[in-house]
Amino acid sequence: MNNNSELLAEAFSGYLSNERRLSSHTCKSYAHDIHILLTQLACATLEQVQPQHIRQVIAQLHGKGLSGRSLARMLSAWRRFFHYLIRDHHFQHNPCTGMRVPKSQKKLPHALSPDETAQLLRFSDLDLLTIRDRAMFELFYSSGLRLAELTHLKPGDVDFLDGTVRVNGKGGKMRIVPVGKVAIDALQIWLKHQKKIARPGVTALFLSRHGKAISARTVSHRLKAHSRQQNILQNVHPHVLRHSFASHILQSSGDLRAVQEMLGHAHITSTQVYTHLDFQHLAKVYDVAHPRAKKK
Numbered sequence: 001m002n003n004n005s006e007l008l009a010e011a012f013s014g015y016l017s018n019e020r021r022l023s024s025h026t027c028k029s030y031a032h033d034i035h036i037l038l039t040q041l042a043c044a045t046l047e048q049v050q051p052q053h054i055r056q057v058i059a060q061l062h063g064k065g066l067s068g069r070s071l072a073r074m075l076s077a078w079r080r081f082f083h084y085l086i087r088d089h090h091f092q093h094n095p096c097t098g099m100r101v102p103k104s105q106k107k108l109p110h111a112l113s114p115d116e117t118a119q120l121l122r123f124s125d126l127d128l129l130t131i132r133d134r135a136m137f138e139l140f141y142s143s144g145l146r147l148a149e150l151t152h153l154k155p156g157d158v159d160f161l162d163g164t165v166r167v168n169g170k171g172g173k174m175r176i177v178p179v180g181k182v183a184i185d186a187l188q189i190w191l192k193h194q195k196k197i198a199r200p201g202v203t204a205l206f207l208s209r210h211g212k213a214i215s216a217r218t219v220s221h222r223l224k225a226h227s228r229q230q231n232i233l234q235n236v237h238p239h240v241l242r243h244s245f246a247s248h249i250l251q252s253s254g255d256l257r258a259v260q261e262m263l264g265h266a267h268i269t270s271t272q273v274y275t276h277l278d279f280q281h282l283a284k285v286y287d288v289a290h291p292r293a294k295k296k
Helices: 003-019 024-040 051-063 068-089 114-120 128-143 147-151 181-197 216-229 238-253 256-263 268-274 279-289
Strands: 164-168 174-178
Touching: 003 024, 003 068, 024 051, 024 068, 051 068, 114 238, 128 147, 128 164, 128 174, 128 181, 128 216, 128 238, 147 216, 147 238, 174 256, 216 238, 238 256
Parallel strands: none
Antiparallel strands: 164 174
């Protein structure tokens, strides 16, 4: 690429920082992605870049091990760069329009085994924060909630008679999820203490030590700390409890549609990532169900 291309890239950076008022971190990220494009392109000038050149660069970077997510971010930066060139520098077309990148292989979320989950949910202390944590983690695992759904709950969202919790999920979609007896008992104990420390006007179910609504960061921190205390070697974060809930229900029932409803997934494809059952369970199902597997 010639010097003019570098000047256009610098002008784009100025546009992002001065007109768009983007942060310095974001501007550096754009500059990095544009620099990679300029160094990989075989064309003499930016005006000569065609869709096939962009596809070639994507293929080269993918071959070097860049993930689909990284390539998608870069492509978005390149697309915006050419849009800027069309608007301010009289370029005729955007070679990135309609371009797609290779999809990254989805990583399966890790699930705790039932024994590991039971170990995680053991609590010996009876102080205020431990009582709260036990109620939080039991509800997390019992109902497969998202972290944001948990932190936004109010006491009135739990129906102790029916054993359910009303959850405001993604996109404002409300759903009712069952709550197990152990979680119900833990919640009832917590609510006796919750009322004593809740600050005026605070309506959250789970509170910090200061009586305010608990933050997602605090929940994650407390879960990690407790998992280490229980000698669980896996990296335990809030989504692990959600995945463990889904995996254990599926292993026992095989009802993917029911788990989809409880998790609040709009599409069944989102739930299918949770069907990573262990081989022993799969082999057992196969032996029972497949005609050719049955012993005489």
